Amino acid sequence: MDQERITSEMAKCLGWYTVSSVYGETINLPCRLDVPQNLMFGKWKYEKPDGSPVFIAFRSSTKKSVQYDDVPEYRDRLSLSENYTLSISHARISDEKRFVCMLVTEDNVFEAPAVVRVFKQPSKPEIVSKAPFLETEQLKQLGNCISEDSYPFGNITWYRNGQVLQNTDGVNITFNKQMDPVTQLYTMASSLEYTATKADIQTPFACSVTYEGPSGQDTVYSEQEVFDIYYPTEQVTIQVLPQKHAIKEGDNITLKCLGNGNPPPEEFLFYLPGQPEGVRSSNAYTMADVRRNATGDYKCSLIDKKSMIASTGITVHYLDLSLNPSGEVTKQIGDALPVSCTVSASRNATVVWMKDSARLRSSPLFSSLRYQDAGNYVCESALQEVGGLKKRASLTLVVExxxxxxxxxxxxxxxxxxxxxxxxxxxxxxxxxxxxxxxxxxxxxxxxxxxxxxxxxxxxxxxxxxxxxxxxxxxxxxxxxxxxxxxxxxxxxxxxxxxxLSDENREKVNDQAKLIVGIVVGLLLAALVAGVVYWLYMKKSKSASKHVNKDLGNLEENKKLEENSHKTEA
The missing domain is CATH 2.60.40.10 (Immunoglobulins)
Structure with missing residues (x-):
């Protein structure tokens, strides 16, 4: 401990009168003596560390004059008032001494000592040489806390989230101070080595300097600092971009692999369906103009830890439409024209028929072409769940x-x-x-x-x-x-x-003609059946008549024979 500090401590112990001052300001030392009636003069001196006196100011009570001794340290800095108060401008650390006021009479010398203490508030502490990042499970220097121009020197404290840090496992704090030989002001520095955890993410660190001032102890705090915390990846996830409800043929998709470490991994292994070996790539793997054969499971993993893997399934939706016939087709009136619209899709698809921009209730069926069947037909299919996936084909039918x-x-x-x-x-x-x-x-x-x-x-x-x-x-x-x-x-x-006739009337006439023809045909069939029945009846009747006549003939013959028999007998 320096001599000035020893003097200060002695003053406390001995109960000496102490004057506290601020570095750079004026020190006012009152002479704490009653001025005697027969005062000849007054003097001020200070004591060297070895106790020898050094006189610095003199004032005569009779001549009312003031003299200052040629002491280089106090040249042009002293002022002695009529009541023998000594003022020292531009207070320095070296002014921490024991000063004595002396009033001299013809027969006595009166003395009143006073101890000067000088204080200098340190600069606001600042964390310098900051680590660009901290790593979990590694003891790493976080930074240095610096505070300058202090007197007396202060103590530095480190804080994590407002809580005081002390030397423990994972925390190593060192402290040192340096005094400027010219100004005798101190610079304090403290270094913090710290083992971070994931709990330190977004956690503020700070430091403070506690110093002694004229009115007691005080503390100045640094700005808070937040450090990037590095930690290894513990989980891998995979995304499909752009994120939409469904993927269709022709889309461009990107597989993005993410690790939850900090910093995140920049490269991954991507495993495509049917390929056991991974493809090394950045965290994004793009596939352009995908086809239906791209459907499958996709995976990605860390390069140095393949067991840490993520997967996702991708379905590429498709829609095929075939119209037969298509394009421009020319047919003759009355011809038959089979038309088919075949759809193949990854999901159930809707099919809509249009004719000349008007929606049809069902697919067209041409068993006998009419002129009004001519027109532009469109078969359109869509997957409702897959936005934008539509197919259409057209048929321009000409009926000649x-x-x-x-x-x-x-x-x-x-x-x-x-x-x-x-x-x-x-x-x-x-x-x-x-x-x-x-x-x-x-x-x-x-x-x-x-x-x-x-x-x-x-x-x-x-x-x-x-x-x-x-x-x-x-x-x-x-x-x-x-x-x-x-x-x-x-x-x-x-x-x-x-x-x-119009088409409608013609259809009615045709229907009526068909009804009349049906009635006529029915009547003819009925007449034909009646004729057949009558013919069969007549044929049977004739047969019966012949048999009856034959019987009647026999009876007549028998009768004639009987008559002839009677005549003969007569």
């Missing part, structure tokens, strides 16, 4: 037919004109041409109806003065068809022919 013609006529109620209509069926659309023989005039131009489902009509209105013949010619790429109609003069009344 040679032109078919039916001509009708209708007389205007006024009897002044007649309307002749040429009804045409066929595809491609037949072109209609009219010709007329005989005399007559066309009242207006030809009027055509819309071309719908392979049918349309053309009509003209005429007022013939005599009988004429109208000819309607319909022609398309398949054939040319001609039909004629005789038209009487407007003065002659004739039976009008009904216009062409």
């Amino acid at each position: 037919g040679k032109p078919q013609i039916k001509m009708t006529k209708k007389t205007d109620p006024s009897g002044l004109s007649k309307t002749i209509t040429c009804h045409v069926e066929g595809f491609p659309k037949p072109a209609i041409q009219w010709t007329i023989t005989g005399s007559g005039s066309v009242i207006n131009q030809t009027e055509e109806s819309p071309y719908v489902n392979g049918r349309y009509s053309s009509k003209i209105i005429i007022s013939p003065e005599e009988n004429v013949t109208l000819t309607c010619t319909a022609e398309n790429q398949l054939e040319k068809t001609v039909n004629s109609l005789n038209v009487s003069a407007i003065s002659i009344q004739e039976h009008d022919e009904p216009d062409d």
Whole structure:
């Protein structure tokens, strides 16, 4: 312990008057003596460690003058007041001495000692040389706690989560101090070696310095520091990215393997279905444009510890659709056309038929093609559980037919004109041409109806003065068809022919015709059965008649024989 500290301790023990001051500020030492009436002068001195005095200030009571001794240590730092209070500016550590105030009279010398103590608050402690990370189960230097410019020196304490750390198993604390030879201020340093656990994750560490000040002990704390804790992997997990409900053919997927250690492993072994040897890769293994054969179990493990493994199952969903026939198909009216839409999928798939963007209730069945069957058909299938997995195929059906013609006529109620209509069926659309023989005039131009489902009509209105013949010619790429109609003069009344029937009416007429034919056929069959029965009856009757006649003949003969017998006897 230095001499100043010894002096300070002695002052405490002896009960000496002590003046506490702050480093760098002014020390005020009052002369704790009553000034006598016959005072000649007053002086201040301090005592060296060996006890020898060093005078530093003098003040005469009679001349009212002040003198300062040439002491280099206190040059330009002293001030002595009229009441003999000594002030020392810019307090230093070396000012920790025993100072004595002396009042001298002609016959006596009075003394009052005072001990000076100087205090310097240390700088805020700081943890330096910090470890970039700590490792579990390894004793590693966490850092150094440094606090500078302290007087007297202080003590450093380490904390973990606010709790004081002490030297134990897994904790090693050292302390040292250094004094600046010029300023005599201390720098304190403490080193902490620490064995971390996983419980230290996000746990703050700090240090403090406890020092002595003018008013007693005080403590200054460092900022808290959190250290990255390294620990080995204890579990491996595997993920499939992107994370979505289902994987379909054509997707790009990434297998990501993760270890729960810190730092996490950067490389893994990936085991693909059917491959016993692992593929070394970073923590991500990407597969592009996957197919259905990629379905299976996937695993990954640590490179240096293959027993630590994780697995996941992957199902790659698929959907195949085959439409037969497909593309553009041209058929003749009345033909049969089998159509099949075959679906193969990883799950149950829905099948929807559309015709010209309108949904059909069922799949199309063409046993006898009609013109209205022509159109664009689409078979669409989807897996509802697998978003975006849809397939579709289309069939463009063209129904061709040679032109078919039916001509009708209708007389205007006024009897002044007649309307002749040429009804045409066929595809491609037949072109209609009219010709007329005989005399007559066309009242207006030809009027055509819309071309719908392979049918349309053309009509003209005429007022013939005599009988004429109208000819309607319909022609398309398949054939040319001609039909004629005789038209009487407007003065002659004739039976009008009904216009062409619509599909609905035609179906009704067909149904009625079928009913009539059925009734007629039933009646014919009944008549035939009756005739057969009658024929059988007559045949039986004739046979019976012959037998009766034969019997009757025999009876007649017997009668005649009897008569003849009687006549002979007579």
